[in-house]
Amino acid sequence: MNIGIIGLGSIGQMLVKAFCKSGAVAPEELVVFNRTREKADNLRAAYDLKIADTAQAVCNQVDIVFVCTKPLEILPLLRTLSIPAKTHVVSVAAGVSIADLESVHTGSVSKVIPTVTSSELRGVSLFACSERLSSEQREQLKWLLSRIGVAQEIAEEEIETATILTSSAPGLIAGILESYAQAAVRKTPALSIEIAREMLVETMLGTATLLQNEKLGFDQLIERVATKGGITEEGLRVLGKTLPKGFDELFDMTASKHDMLKQMIHKQNSTL
Known part of the structure; x- marks a missing residue:
């Protein structure tokens, strides 16, 4: 199976490294x-891979090609190529629909x-397929x-919300943990920010492992940690005042951004 990757930004390079690392x-x-x-x-x-001189040369010699360019570059690029009908084209760009492709x-x-x-x-890769895909290509x-x-695999209409739970989540989680660590240091300046961060990373790893290995729901882990009238229960009450609204705003903002991007791509596609 020959695999092509067009565009070696952060995602393209990550795919090369992950595919090779995993074997x-x-x-x-x-x-x-x-x-x-x-x-x-x-x-x-680092890897004895092949380098093509053009995007067209990639498409001519692979079974599946991952197009890892920016969203507004995907359709103009694909229109310049003569891609064999047997080649499975995979876009990693937000806002570009299956119908667009x-x-x-x-x-x-x-x-x-x-x-x-x-x-x-580790982590979750979301994918949605066109009806043109054969069962063999999907597998x-x-x-x-x-x-x-x-x-x-997920329905295309669900992919934007799911993206916040998967692709965007590492950055969002890092932002949340950084705020958590900074708040701890503001409360107790003698605690270094480096140690606070290390504690949170190890605690996050331990929490994820516990949830996964014991197949716990979030509510079950909360029940295990938050004793009645204890500090954790009170902490959850404090977070419950602000977090739900914040996450609702996050998803609303994301939907708005996706809508704007899709409108730009639709306008671009109609003029090509």
């Missing part, structure tokens, strides 16, 4: 292209929303993604 793909089965050659050369120094490629198309944590072979994509974490 899902042998480096010689990878064909990459990037407008500036340096990134491709750096990857080849089908308008520029006669073969199979899919959307994948990766996560940076796949570099550690092939699912298998690839499952080697670098959890592959979750």
Whole structure:
């Protein structure tokens, strides 16, 4: 199975490294292209992959190609290419719909929303497939993604909300934990920010492991930790005053951003 990756930004590079690290793909089965050659050369120094001179050259020699360019670059790029009908085109860009992809490629198309944590072979990769996909192509994509974490197929209309729980979550969680650590240091300046951060990272890892290994629901873990009238119960009461509203605002903002991006892509597609 030959796999192509067009665009070696953070997501494209992550996919190369994760596929090779997991053993899902042998480096010689990878064909990459990037407008500036340096990134491709750096990857080849670490992995004996193939570098194509053009995006078209990638499409000519692979079974599945991951297009990892910016959202507004996807459709203009694909329109310049002559992609074999047998080639499965996968976009990792937000805002670009399956219908958009089908308008520029006669073969199979899919959307994948990766996560940076796949570099550690953990996390959830979301994917949605067009009806053109064969069962073999769907299983092939699912298998690839499952080697670098959890592959979750999802309806396209659900993918934007789910993205906040997967792809965006590492950054959001890091932001929440940083605020948590900073608040601790404001309360007790003798506690260093470095130690506060280390404590929270280890606690987060332990919490995730406990939830997963014992198959606990969040409510079950809360019940285990929050004794009646105790500090944790009171802490949850304080958070309950502000967190729900904050998360509602987060999802509303995200929906607005996605709508704006989709309108831009629709306008762009109608003028091409």
